[in-house]
Amino acid sequence: MPSAAGHGAIVMKARPRFLPREALQSLFEALAAGGYRCVGPQVRDGAIVYADLSDASALPVGFGARQAPGEYRLEERGDQRCFAWANGPQALKPLLFRPQEPLWQARRGADGRIQFESAAAPRERRAVISVRACDLAALALHDKHFLHKERDPWYAARRADLLLIAVDCSHPADTCFCVSTGDGPAVEGETDLALTELDRGFLVRAYTAEGAALRDALPLREATPEELDEAEAQIAQARQSQTRRMPDRNLRDALFANLDHPRWAEVAERCLSCGNCVAVCPTCFCHTERDLGALDGTASTHLRRWDSCFSAEHSYLHGRLLRPDTRTRYRQWLTHKLGGWHDQYGRSGCVGCGRCITWCPVGIDLTEEAAAVCAPSGEGPVP
Amino acid sequence: MTGPARSPYLPWEAEVVGRSQETRDLFTLRLRLTNRGERERYTFAPGQFNMLHLPGVGGVPISIASDPAQSEILDHTIRAVGRVTRVLAELAPGNRLGLRGPYGRGWPLREAQGRDLVVITGGLGCAPVVAAIAYAVQRRDRFRRLVILQGVKHSADMIWRSRYDAWARLPDTEVRLARQGLDRPQGSGHRALGPGPLRPRPGHRPGVRARADDGCQRAPSDRAGRSRGPNLAQPGAGLPVRRRPLRPLSARALLRLPGRTGLPLRRDRLAPRRQGVLALTSPVTRPMPMRPPKIASRKPRLAVHKFSSCDGCQLALLNAGENLLALAEIVDIVHFAEAGVVDEEAEADISLVEGSISTPQEIERVKAVRARSRWLIPIGACGTAGGPQALRNLADAPAWIAAVYPHPEHISALPTATAIARHVPVDAELPGCPVNTRQVLAALSSLLLGASPVEENEKVCVACKRKGQVCVLVAKGEPCLGPVTVTGCGALCPGLGRDCYGCYGPAENPNVDSLTGWLSARGMDTEAIARRFQYQQSGAPVFREAFVQWSKRGGHDSGD
Ligand SMILES: Cc1cc2nc3c(=O)[nH]c(=O)nc-3n(C[C@H](O)[C@H](O)[C@H](O)COP(=O)(O)OP(=O)(O)OC[C@H]3O[C@@H](n4cnc5c(N)ncnc54)[C@H](O)[C@@H]3O)c2cc1C
Ligand code: SF4
Ligand code: SF4
Ligand code: SF4
Ligand code: SF4
Numbered sequence: 019m020p021s022a023a024g025h026g027a028i029v030m031k032a033r034p035r036f037l038p039r040e041a042l043q044s045l046f047e048a049l050a051a052g053g054y055r056c057v058g059p060q061v062r063d064g065a066i067v068y069a070d071l072s073d074a075s076a077l078p079v080g081f082g083a084r085q086a087p088g089e090y091r092l093e094e095r096g097d098q099r100c101f102a103w104a105n106g107p108q109a110l111k112p113l114l115f116r117p118q119e120p121l122w123q124a125r126r127g128a129d130g131r132i133q134f135e136s137a138a139a140p141r142e143r144r145a146v147i148s149v150r151a152c153d154l155a156a157l158a159l160h161d162k163h164f165l166h167k168e169r170d171p172w173y174a175a176r177r178a179d180l181l182l183i184a185v186d187c188s189h190p191a192d193t194c195f196c197v198s199t200g201d202g203p204a205v206e207g208e209t210d211l212a213l214t215e216l217d218r219g220f221l222v223r224a225y226t227a228e229g230a231a232l233r234d235a236l237p238l239r240e241a242t243p244e245e246l247d248e249a250e251a252q253i254a255q256a257r258q259s260q261t262r263r264m265p266d267r268n269l270r271d272a273l274f275a276n277l278d279h280p281r282w283a284e285v286a287e288r289c290l291s292c293g294n295c296v297a298v299c300p301t302c303f304c305h306t307e308r309d310l311g312a313l314d315g316t317a318s319t320h321l322r323r324w325d326s327c328f329s330a331e332h333s334y335l336h337g338r339l340l341r342p343d344t345r346t347r348y349r350q351w352l353t354h355k356l357g358g359w360h361d362q363y364g365r366s367g368c369v370g371c372g373r374c375i376t377w378c379p380v381g382i383d384l385t386e387e388a389a390a391v392c393a394p395s396g397e398g399p400v401p
Numbered sequence: 402m403t404g405p406a407r408s409p410y411l412p413w414e415a416e417v418v419g420r421s422q423e424t425r426d427l428f429t430l431r432l433r434l435t436n437r438g439e440r441e442r443y444t445f446a447p448g449q450f451n452m453l454h455l456p457g458v459g460g461v462p463i464s465i466a467s468d469p470a471q472s473e474i475l476d477h478t479i480r481a482v483g484r485v486t487r488v489l490a491e492l493a494p495g496n497r498l499g500l501r502g503p504y505g506r507g508w509p510l511r512e513a514q515g516r517d518l519v520v521i522t523g524g525l526g527c528a529p530v531v532a533a534i535a536y537a538v539q540r541r542d543r544f545r546r547l548v549i550l551q552g553v554k555h556s557a558d559m560i561w562r563s564r565y566d567a568w569a570r571l572p573d574t575e576v577r578l579a580r581q582g583l584d585r586p587q588g589s590g591h592r593a594l595g596p597g598p599l600r601p602r603p604g605h606r607p608g609v610r611a612r613a614d615d616g617c618q619r620a621p622s623d624r625a626g627r628s629r630g631p632n633l634a635q636p637g638a639g640l641p642v643r644r645r646p647l648r649p650l651s652a653r654a655l656l657r658l659p660g661r662t663g664l665p666l667r668r669d670r671l672a673p674r675r676q677g678v679l680a681l682t683s684p685v686t687r688p689m690p691m692r693p694p695k696i697a698s699r700k701p702r703l704a705v706h707k708f709s710s711c712d713g714c715q716l717a718l719l720n721a722g723e724n725l726l727a728l729a730e731i732v733d734i735v736h737f738a739e740a741g742v743v744d745e746e747a748e749a750d751i752s753l754v755e756g757s758i759s760t761p762q763e764i765e766r767v768k769a770v771r772a773r774s775r776w777l778i779p780i781g782a783c784g785t786a787g788g789p790q791a792l793r794n795l796a797d798a799p800a801w802i803a804a805v806y807p808h809p810e811h812i813s814a815l816p817t818a819t820a821i822a823r824h825v826p827v828d829a830e831l832p833g834c835p836v837n838t839r840q841v842l843a844a845l846s847s848l849l850l851g852a853s854p855v856e857e858n859e860k861v862c863v864a865c866k867r868k869g870q871v872c873v874l875v876a877k878g879e880p881c882l883g884p885v886t887v888t889g890c891g892a893l894c895p896g897l898g899r900d901c902y903g904c905y906g907p908a909e910n911p912n913v914d915s916l917t918g919w920l921s922a923r924g925m926d927t928e929a930i931a932r933r934f935q936y937q938q939s940g941a942p943v944f945r946e947a948f949v950q951w952s953k954r955g956g957h958d959s960g961d
Pocket of ligand 5: 874875892
């Protein structure tokens with residue numbers, strides 16, 4: 019596995035070097051030469067999405083994005099920056115944990131026997147450009163989930179073939195709160211290569227052997243002290259710009275002590291139980307399964323697909339829905355994400371990316387809900 | 402095997418080596434992995450479960466109810482509650498299925514060694530504890546007292562009647578059974594149960610809903626073959642057990658599959674739609690006694706009927722290409738006017754019904770179709786909710802007819818256009834305007850395997866996000882109905898950059914108030930909001946209500 023992510027890769031002391039803006043295409047060329055299929059951010063359908071990308075000019079040059087609860091709008095910045103926005107609706111999750119994929123096929127022979135055959139794990143070297151600090155924190159959580167005892171073969175294969183090129187966040191959105199969860203905005207390892215975008219170019223740091231090989235293929239020069247200062251000021255500014263915050267890094271006890279809080283019913287008045295928050299959340303991992311049978315009954319494909327605790331099926335057991343209403347479904351989402359994860363993975367399941375706030379069709383803000391539920395009784399949400 | 406790293410998700414083939422019926426809807430399957438090496442490797446702890454897979458139908462988690470010391474034989478005690486378990490119920494020795502597991506943590510029985518072991522269960526939760534009890538019984542000397550407590554709501558859940566006594570006869574072993582006092586049969590208020598082995602508890606106050614714990618009584622083991630628990634409720638004691646009626650058992654699967662005999666094609670009767678409770682869309686009301694077809698002698702029969710509609714849904718089947726040819730080989734298409742096969746009177750195993758009921762003649766005709774069909778499945782917005790023509794339900798149809806036609810007396814129309822299920826019981830529904838080929842074929846393939854079609858109950862948003870589409874509501878402010886609409890279309894419209902207009906109808910647990918409130922607060926005018934609910938699904942109660950409510954706010958009379 020090329021990237022660090024706690025899998026025994028060599029973590030190097032990263033000394034930044036400088037890549038002039040005009041030379042950014044050299045990164046794509048080096049990736050192509052290394053046999054990587056490259057995935058990166060680009061503008062599509064009014065948002066910055068991640069898809070195949072082989073040319074620097076296809077990056078969202080000069081674009082920014084304004085994000086607010088339930089609202090996302092692209093903005094023209096009028097400059098040459100490629101990464102001056104916080105995040106789009108998705109980043110790594112759909113690349114590693116596919117929204118829908120076959121797990122196995124079953125075939126019924128003429129003798130009545132059934133043969134089960136596993137879907138092949140894909141092998142393809144992929145590089146993802148513009149992974150953010152929150153995405154890396156979420157990736158570490160997904161690694162814990164999918165690569166524990168019984169490794170998920172498909173996740174493991176894609177993960178092993180993944181090269182990460184991270185970017186420090188210079189322009190957090192209004193919905194971001196990674197500072198309060200301790201997951202950003204600066205990239206501090208857990209990636210192969212990291213970029214800091216400055217006005218005239220990029221600081222480049224390598225953290226793994228693969229990252230270093232890539233770095234060495236780029237036309238870099240030493241970074242000047244001014245450039246290093248500019249980068250530092252930029253990150254400090256990014257930190258300060260974040261006003262939203264999660265009330266605490268560990269809300270486990272407070273949440274579970276407040277399962278009957280009236281706030282759950284209040285948020286259920288607004289919540290659509292649509293599952294958009296779960297779908298965009300980089301750490302949620304629930305799935306459901308489906309069988310697609312051939313008409314003649316001789317073969318079928320077993321699929322897994324993303325699910326969410328907002329769907330009826332998620333709590334369907336033995337003819338009953340254990341969570342029949344939105345109050346209990348929203349409560350499941352928040353108490354699992356911010357509570358139960360501490361028991362399962364040793365930390366909160368929220369990395370502060372703010373996606374669930376932006377992409378909630380009615381702008382529900384989990385930091386506000388968490389604050390309201392966990393506030394000592396009689397107090398409103400933490401301002 | 403597929404190399405050294407076998408996928409943990411891949412089932413092993415298992416063979417049914419025994420089957421017993423425990424109660425009316427509860428049965429035990431005895432399974433054996435067919436791969437010898439794996440059979441020998443397989444171990445489990447009491448409390449663990451397996452996933453049982455019926456290819457083409459689905460997989461369900463089921464606890465292992467046998468003794469872990471004999472892990473080559475795996476008993477699964479299953480209640481037939483739904484589409485997969487009902488097909489499992491029909492498996493016979495020699496049939497094959499998929500099994501993977503064991504999963505779950507199991508109980509730390511070793512930690513209880515040298516101490517009293519108290520096993521407490523509720524309801525069908527007692528299925529897996531049999532494994533724990535068997536474990537303890539096999540190693541009786543390692544534990545001190547063994548106490549088995551089982552509390553159930555319904556006496557039908559006391560599934561181990563024969564074993565309670567056997568256990569109670571063991572040395573230093575106690576079996577206590579508690580049943581919640583009052584069963585509540587469907588819709589008929591409180592009724593008490595009084596099945597044979599349950600007896601009134603002396604001194605118990607009548608009419609009080611007892612807590613399970615105050616009903617604990619030692620099950621006397623003095624009489625062979627029957628252990629006894631309390632009957633906590635006096636009034637009505639002695640009445641026969643009232644359970645949900647089971648569906649007719651006689652029908653068989655439509656397809657003959659090697660290695661799977663006797664699969665049923667029962668018409669699953671679905672619970673009436675209760676908003677926010679169950680996602681089920683079919684308001685089925687009563688079982689229809691049907692004569693089972695003699696499947697050995699003929700192919701399953703498919704009919705496609707049309708009522709008030711545009712024929713668009715039938716195209717889903719007509720345009721199925723190769724799949725239509727494949728289907729034609731498997732089934733006899735006995736009536737499908739759009740495809741040129743006409744025999745309205747033909748009996749059919751599966752009848753797909755397009756269109757709504759909008760004339761008095763159609764009421765009679767749909768009743769006749771019902772009588773000639775084993776499975777009747779309305780398709781499309783018209784068949785499931787009335788369709789675009791249900792707009793007449795919001796207006797004064799006779800007045801319109803009088804205004805439009807020079808000779809209204811020649812028009813024979815009902816004042817409303819309504820869903821098929823309003824007139825006859827239906828067995829499943831496929832919504833959509835129109836339904837799509839994938840949806841219809843999936844339903845048919847499930848039916849042919851003897852299982853009711855999987856009911857779609859995800860919202861359009863779920864499908865939209867799986868496809869990686871950019872949300873048009875959040876990124877463009879379009880008034881998308883995806884969050885309150887059931888999918889089946891696969892989020893087609895948002896994928897083309899436009900907002901969902903709800904053609905598959907309301908999803909389960911829809912919060913229309915919140916969504917419309919949000920749109921209104923962002924400047925969408927009241928009339929435009931009302932119109933959103935006035936397309937193909939105005940006949941669906943949730944959308945109709947939204948239309949009426951927003952029309953009123955806009956100062957318009959919904960009856961216009
Ligand atoms: C760990 C574990 C152990 C279990 N052990 C046992 C046991 O030993 N014995 C036993 O009898 N049962 C056991 N159960 C329960 C058993 O798994 C369910 O009764 C069974 O899955 C029902 O499946 P079905 O296909 O018959 O039901 P259906 O109701 O037809 O469900 C079929 C599928 O469709 C989905 N579905 C159906 N209806 C809805 C709906 N309204 N809303 C949303 N989704 C729906 C369900 O998710 C399910 O996957 C166990 C469950 C668990 C989790
Ligand atoms: S819960 Fe929301 S803010 Fe937190 S990681 Fe998930 S999407 Fe991001
Ligand atoms: S928050 Fe909900 S969807 Fe996300 S991982 Fe937890 S249970 Fe699953
Ligand atoms: S919080 Fe928002 S995104 Fe999540 S289910 Fe509720 S309405 Fe949908
Ligand atoms: S575009 Fe519509 S269907 Fe898709 S996520 Fe947004 S609201 Fe839901």
